Amino acid sequence: MAFEGLSERLQGTMTKIKGKGKLSEADVKEMMREVRFALIEADVNLKVVKSFIKKVSERAVGLEVMESLTPGQQVVKIVKDELTELMGGEQSKIEFATRQPTVIMMVGLQGAGKTTTTGKLAGVLRKKNNRKPLLVAADVYRPAAINQLETIGKQLSLPVFSKGTDANPVDIAREAIEHAKAEHLDTVIIDTAGRLHVDEQLMQELKDIRSIKEPDEIFLVVDAMTGQDAVNVAQSFDDAIGITGVVLTKLDGDTRGGAALSIRTVTEKPIKYIGTGEKMDALEPFHPERMASRILGMGDMLSLIEKAQTNVDEAKAKELEEKFRTSSFTFDDFLEQLDQVKQMGPLDEILKMLPGAGKIKGLENAKVDESQMGRVEAIIRSMTIQEKTTPEIINANRKKRIARGSGTSIQDVNRLLKQFEDMKKMMKQMSGMAGKKGKKKMSMPGLDSLFK
The missing domain is CATH 3.40.50.300 (P-loop containing nucleotide triphosphate hydrolases)
Structure with missing residues (x-):
């Protein structure tokens, strides 16, 4: 994503300041220096940088921050507010004509x-x-x-x-x-x-x-x-x-x-x-x-939800939830899920939309291995209808045949079978919990196997 370097540097600066119990003007000055460097590195116009730093600094050393119980968090909120304002404040929609076209x-x-x-x-x-x-x-x-x-x-x-x-x-x-x-x-x-x-x-x-x-x-x-x-x-x-x-x-x-x-x-x-x-x-x-x-x-949960709503069929999602609850989820269902996930865009970008994703170690450099996705699909497509429905019957000879047919190894087949079973157990538990709370949920499971 375009803001990779800027995001990394700003997040590091915000993390340092967020944990402080009290803030001095020196703390704010030090943080503003880091933010200034981050913006200049991101090729932001110098006049824009100067104006942004001035606005944040003035608010950051005000009473609303210095007398707050969580001054660090207040500063983060100010930076977010001013960053939002810098980019326009709110979404600007198309003005459609009253007289067509x-x-x-x-x-x-x-x-x-x-x-x-x-x-x-x-x-x-x-x-x-x-x-x-x-x-x-x-x-x-x-x-x-x-x-x-x-x-x-x-x-x-x-x-x-x-x-x-x-x-x-x-x-x-x-x-x-x-x-x-x-x-x-x-x-x-x-x-x-x-x-x-x-x-x-x-x-x-x-x-x-x-x-x-x-x-x-x-x-x-x-x-x-x-x-x-x-x-x-x-x-x-x-x-x-x-x-x-x-x-x-x-x-x-x-x-x-x-x-x-x-x-x-x-x-x-x-x-x-x-x-x-x-x-x-x-x-x-x-x-x-x-x-x-x-x-x-x-994170950006609203955009993530919109992507899901656009690409995930609601009727199929309900049907899928029922399958998890009754343990009737098959490898064919899994293939369908993979397809819907792929339609939402690059997985590394989707994961970064999750709140707190920046704190997950290694995620900032996470790249989804598209070839691994292809291997998973090839393994499933090499199974018979019966094997996809009841994977328990897949013995050593069947694994050899599936590996040969998909151009993968027996270890790859074993790994996928184990992940599939673990995922079914986990999703069944989550379905049960969601049912008790009366909440609807939508899942896109099994993604852990797609990282390098």
């Missing part, structure tokens, strides 16, 4: 992931906002962009309006809006041309497209890995055409994350969405408070 312009430089993000946004709006989007291929200078958008449209079963590379982008946008009205499509998302750098010709074309019908949103797509340059690009586009929000891509990459912490303050425009992976559903609404919690190691 809603028009969204996607702008940005080449290589930021604009065309892919256009498709991702359309998919998210259809799924979460029940919209009927039309994708518009207005980048006529890069033939691959039109082909890419048409491919994405087919992949997502979404309509794409395209007139090839010879048409004028302004005419394409105008006709696309009329087409959307005729076809009762309520959202037009225009993928405009990018350039290798900001230039006058690009900006004029964007102004001409904007003049057809004032867009309800103009989203600047920015590669988070470009660091401070991302902030400069955002400022240039905002000065020239007036953006309404930012979509940060590649926030899952090996980047310091300073752009996410600086853009909101420098441009005064909100981050609306963040790209968290290459899959077409890897685009999330940006929640400043949740991101602040994740950076400080407090």
Whole structure:
């Protein structure tokens, strides 16, 4: 994740201060020095760093902290509050038009992931906002962009309006809006041309497209890995055409994350969405408070729950709970669970959303071994129907056959069988406890075998 280094350093600083019974101004000063270094290392804009440190320091040496029974915890809360405010305070949602269609312009430089993000946004709006989007291929200078958008449209079963590379982008946008009205499509998302750098010709074309019908949103797509340059690009586009929000891509990459912490303050425009992976559903609404919690190691249970609700079938979850209670859980059920977990995204990222995950030794460097996941699936698929239902019958000869069929070792088969039995016992106990308390629960078991 983008905030890996920043998160690690801030969490270390917060842990030191949290345990203190009393705080002196010297303690606060020392902590602020560490926080300043952490933010600068994360490539946060220097003016933003200075303002942030000033605000936290003023609050941290106030009476609310110094006279508190838990001053360290109060300071952590202040840092979280100010970090949240730095990133926008609260989620900024899309402003849909009262008279259809809603028009969204996607702008940005080449290589930021604009065309892919256009498709991702359309998919998210259809799924979460029940919209009927039309994708518009207005980048006529890069033939691959039109082909890419048409491919994405087919992949997502979404309509794409395209007139090839010879048409004028302004005419394409105008006709696309009329087409959307005729076809009762309520959202037009225009993928405009990018350039290798900001230039006058690009900006004029964007102004001409904007003049057809004032867009309800103009989203600047920015590669988070470009660091401070991302902030400069955002400022240039905002000065020239007036953006309404930012979509940060590649926030899952090996980047310091300073752009996410600086853009909101420098441009005064909100981050609306963040790209968290290459899959077409890897685009999330940006929640400043949740991101602040994740950076400080407090977890992000709301996002985790939303992921689960999106990818886990509720009826199947209830059926699964019943199977645990009656000990009828099979290896086929286990395979289904693995599939649902995989759909939620990278497991190491999911685990980091759990509160207190930062305190678990070794988790900060935990990487889920995807090949191990494949081995588990191969072992299960090499079993007969009877073996998957009643694994107790798997003797030495059967283990040899399963290992040979799955390209694994007998030790791998033994390990999986033991983990499966241990998991069944544990989940049966948990089901019983949840039943007594009258609480519903959803489980994704057996993940311990997937770590290196």
